[in-house]
Amino acid sequence: MNPEREGVQKDSCGNRGDRDSESPVTLRDSSSSHQNPMATPPASDAIYPSPTLRQDRGTPEATIDTVEQVLGYFNEYTDALASFGKMLANQELLDDPLAIARSWAAFPEPFLDRLLSAANYKPDLSVTDPGLLNVRIIDRDFQVSYGVRLIYLFVELLPAASRDDEKLARMIGRLLNALTISPPLASQARLQILEVLLRLASTHHGSAALLEAPDWTRFVPFTADYEDGLKIFEYACAIAALEAVDIKTQPLKLHDIIYSLVNAPQPADTTPLFQCIVNVVRFIPKETSSPPNWLSLMVRLLLRSITASSFDSTENRRAVVHVTAALIRTYPIHFPITLFSSELKDDSSPTSKPLCWLFIHHQLDDVRAWISSSAGKLDSPEYHRNSTHVATESYDILSAFIGFLVQMDDRRGPDGGLQAFHDPNVLHSVQKDLSSTCSMTIKQLCERYKAATAGTSLIEVSTGASNPGSSRMREDPLILAQLRVLALWLREDNGDEIHHEAVGIMDLLLGLYCQQDEVRWPILTILEQLILDEDNIDHFLDQKGWETLVYDFRSIIESPSACGVSLGCAEVIVDLLAPVVRHIIKSRAVSKYGMDMVGVACSLDSKGSCDVLEVKCAALFLAVQLYLKIPADTKGKWKALKQLVKIPEMLLKASDELDEATKDELEDAMETLGRLQVNGAQMMVANLSLS
Numbered sequence: 097m098n099p100e101r102e103g104v105q106k107d108s109c110g111n112r113g114d115r116d117s118e119s120p121v122t123l124r125d126s127s128s129s130h131q132n133p134m135a136t137p138p139a140s141d142a143i144y145p146s147p148t149l150r151q152d153r154g155t156p157e158a159t160i161d162t163v164e165q166v167l168g169y170f171n172e173y174t175d176a177l178a179s180f181g182k183m184l185a186n187q188e189l190l191d192d193p194l195a196i197a198r199s200w201a202a203f204p205e206p207f208l209d210r211l212l213s214a215a216n217y218k219p220d221l222s223v224t225d226p227g228l229l230n231v232r233i234i235d236r237d238f239q240v241s242y243g244v245r246l247i248y249l250f251v252e253l254l255p256a257a258s259r260d261d262e263k264l265a266r267m268i269g270r271l272l273n274a275l276t277i278s279p280p281l282a283s284q285a286r287l288q289i290l291e292v293l294l295r296l297a298s299t300h301h302g303s304a305a306l307l308e309a310p311d312w313t314r315f316v317p318f319t320a321d322y323e324d325g326l327k328i329f330e331y332a333c334a335i336a337a338l339e340a341v342d343i344k345t346q347p348l349k350l351h352d353i354i355y356s357l358v359n360a361p362q363p364a365d366t367t368p369l370f371q372c373i374v375n376v377v378r379f380i381p382k383e384t385s386s387p388p389n390w391l392s393l394m395v396r397l398l399l400r401s402i403t404a405s406s407f408d409s410t411e412n413r414r415a416v417v418h419v420t421a422a423l424i425r426t427y428p429i430h431f432p433i434t435l436f437s438s439e440l441k442d443d444s445s446p447t448s449k450p451l452c453w454l455f456i457h458h459q460l461d462d463v464r465a466w467i468s469s470s471a472g473k474l475d476s477p478e479y480h481r482n483s484t485h486v487a488t489e490s491y492d493i494l495s496a497f498i499g500f501l502v503q504m505d506d507r508r509g510p511d512g513g514l515q516a517f518h519d520p521n522v523l524h525s526v527q528k529d530l531s532s533t534c535s536m537t538i539k540q541l542c543e544r545y546k547a548a549t550a551g552t553s554l555i556e557v558s559t560g561a562s563n564p565g566s567s568r569m570r571e572d573p574l575i576l577a578q579l580r581v582l583a584l585w586l587r588e589d590n591g592d593e594i595h596h597e598a599v600g601i602m603d604l605l606l607g608l609y610c611q612q613d614e615v616r617w618p619i620l621t622i623l624e625q626l627i628l629d630e631d632n633i634d635h636f637l638d639q640k641g642w643e644t645l646v647y648d649f650r651s652i653i654e655s656p657s658a659c660g661v662s663l664g665c666a667e668v669i670v671d672l673l674a675p676v677v678r679h680i681i682k683s684r685a686v687s688k689y690g691m692d693m694v695g696v697a698c699s700l701d702s703k704g705s706c707d708v709l710e711v712k713c714a715a716l717f718l719a720v721q722l723y724l725k726i727p728a729d730t731k732g733k734w735k736a737l738k739q740l741v742k743i744p745e746m747l748l749k750a751s752d753e754l755d756e757a758t759k760d761e762l763e764d765a766m767e768t769l770g771r772l773q774v775n776g777a778q779m780m781v782a783n784l785s786l787s
Contacts, residue, residue: 179203180246193255200250205263211243212270215277233279240274241285247271248288251295260299268296268305276314283321290322297331306332312356320363326372329353337379350380355390358397365406366397370419377426387430394423395434399451402458403442413462414486421489424496432496453522456497460529463490467536471543491577498530498584531594534585537578538597545604576614579605583621598622599632606644616648617661620668627672633679642676642689645669650696653712663707670714677718687730690722698739702750709751713758716743720765724772741769 165182180203189195217236247267251259274281275289296302306328309315319325333350354376357369373394398416406412423431438452448454466487501523586598605619623641626632636642652666680689697719700712723740726733744766748759 184249190253193258196250196253197255197258200254200258200261200263203246203250205266208243208246208267209270211239211246212267212274214239214243215270215274236277237281237285240277241281244271244274244281244285244288244292248292251292259295260301262301264296265299265301265305268293268302269309272309272315275318286318287322290318290325290328293328294324294331297328298335300335303332303335307336307350307353312353313360316357316360319368323368326357326368329357330372330375333376333379350376351388351390354388355393358390358393362397364404365412366401366404367406367412367415369397370401370415374418374422377422380426382426387427387434391423391427391430391434394419395431395438396440398435399438399440399455402451402455403444413458417459417462417486417489417493421492424492428496432500436497436500449522453526456493456526457529459490459493459497460526460533463487463494463533464536466490467540470540488574488577491574491581494530494533495577495580495584498581498588501526502584502588527589530585531589531591534582534589534594535597537582538594538601541575541578541601541604545601545607549607575608576612576618579615579618579622583618583625586622586625595626595629599626599635602626602632602635602641603639606639606641609644610648613661616665617668620665620672624668624672627675630675630679633676634683636676637680637684642673642692645673646692646696649673649715650699653696653708653715654699659705659708663711666711667714670711670718673718677721681721681725686722686725687727690719690726691730691732691736693719693722694726694736694740697743698736700743700747702746706751706753709747709754710758713747713754713762716747716765717761720768724768737769737773741766741773744769 183189183199189199214236217233247264251264254261271289271292275286280286281289293302293306297306312329319328354373357372362369398420401407401412401416404412407416420435436452436456438450440451442448442451442454582598586595589595602623605622608615609619623636627636649666649669652662652669655662677689677693680686693715697716700716702709704712719740723733723737744762748754748762748766754762
């Protein structure tokens with residue numbers, strides 16, 4: 097029976113009576129002809145359960161009933177509270193999980209509903225007698241607290257599997273309502289509600305009921321009193337995602353819940369909220385067409401937190417880094433723009449720089465401080481643990497910031513916009529700090545690489561046959577984060593000093609290139625910038641850069657699934673090798689390099705999309721340039737020509753979608769190679785005649 101739908105219901109003794117819609121049922125009416133068992137707290141803990149009753153269950157005053165007798169009391173619904181007391185006094189029943197589950201199933205739900213429904217009582221402001229008003233509030237709290245204690249103890253006693261129960265889930269709405277009543281319940285009752293919600297959040301029915309809660313804004317302030325309060329929300333979302341529950345179909349959308357959490361009055365320390373957001377955004381689909389309604393609120397909260405006194409604590413600074421990095425991963429387009437274009441300033445100093453500038457300044461300072469503190473700890477377990485949890489995310493934030501700066505001019509509005517970094521002085525200061533940070537990063541990478549590869553050759557590093565330090569370096573996510581920052585900044589910074597320092601890690605770049613697919617793109621971007629200076633090409637060739645990239649290009653282009661990032665890498669490799677080919681022709685012996693590239697060209701086929709064929713054509717053109725400069729007496733040159741001469745015609749016939757310029761170059765290559773083939777045949781005939 098639902099007490100809200102029924103005008104009357106049975107009380108705890110089985111009697112029916114009218115439901116008072118204006119005030120809670122008064123249980124302490126001294127004029128009553130019989131004593132309600134809840135009128136005053138009984139002396140026995142068996143009748144008035146306490147949160148510690150599981151350890152101290154009290155001593156029954158009468159003969160202990162059997163399990164079946166206790167269950168019979170529940171079924172008869174003579175006195176729910178007294179029956180509960182008998183259950184707690186029965187050691188045999190408490191030691192039997194099945195019996196506990198049966199007791200909960202038999203416990204009358206209307207009785208609990210009636211107790212918790214007392215929370216709906218709203219004090220009548222027209223009552224002039226403060227004593228009477230206070231008595232009614234006490235009666236309300238008395239009933240609600242009793243109901244909370246009963247549910248709390250059942251949740252404590254029930255086996256974990258039995259907590260995933262529809263009946264318990266139906267209590268969640270009333271418990272949330274009881275948690276937020278005014279004046280509030282006693283702290284012990286509020287704590288018990290939160291502990292019950294935490295247990296039920298990790299169940300299927302409980303998580304669904306929590307996500308259907310109508311308003312989380314009222315609930316958030318109470319989590320400050322409970323260390324694990326926000327984990328209630330985290331667990332509910334995790335279970336929904338784990339069980340493939342489509343959160344979008346819930347009455348209250350996940351974004352609306354986050355909005356409630358972020359928009360609610362916040363405690364001084366926002367660390368628990370930030371950690372909650374980190375754990376929850378994992379369940380949000382990546383970047384959508386429009387940002388969620390809570391993103392700008394989150395930015396304000398994030399920027400305000402760096403001016404709070406709690407920001408000086410290591411825990412809070414790490415929480416800020418964690419949540420920022422998590423939101424960048426989820427919203428790589430919208431969040432950096434919202435964060436770094438914010439013009440929010442410190443209220444205590446309106447003339448100060450925008451807080452987003454202060455935020456990135458803190459990140460740069462923290463990264464430099466971390467690099468300095470990591471010296472001498474490169475092989476320690478603590479170093480690798482910290483690098484994964486803190487430094488990696490800080491570098492990811494810097495990558496997002498540099499990407500924002502690159503796009504800043506394109507996104508500046510007609511009113512000037514983006515004032516935070518539009519000021520030349522501010523921008524120059526940030527650029528100087530970025531260059532300094534990248535310089536320290538390069539030096540640290542050099543130190544790590546020397547320590548990791550001590551006593552090993554470049555070939556051993558490339559194949560992974562090096563010492564454990566090299567393996568740890570290869571598996572460290574920090575390396576990828578650092579390389580991304582360097583790749584972005586080297587492309588934007590025109591200073592010679594930072595480029596000169598980057599040349600010093602070319603052996604590291606080529607050593608790591610073939611070990612992880614993820615690092616290829618940033619390494620190629622860095623190499624592309626370094627190769628622009630012809631003085632660096634010889635160093636690139638001396639470090640086996642030609643062999644590394646030609647081998648990788650061939651493996652990509654011969655793969656039947658060449659597309660996306662891998663095809664993009666192949667395009668960059670061809671563009672990167674073009675100035676290298678010109679340098680080789682001008683200043684190096686061509687034979688070795690030329691035959692390598694001819695071998696790649698001879699292995700080309702006509703398969704693949706138009707994009708793939710474009711890359712194959714570019715590789716062919718490089719091979720032809722080198723082939724023309726290979727000395728005539730080079731071993732295998734004329735044999736390779738028999739296959740090479742077929743490739744331009746094959747590619748020309750493969751696709752009509754090739755652009756006209758590419759088609760013209762293919763026709764030129766056909767003509768040039770054909771003429772070489774004729775000349776070569778004539779030379780062979782002449783040589784035979786002479787012999």
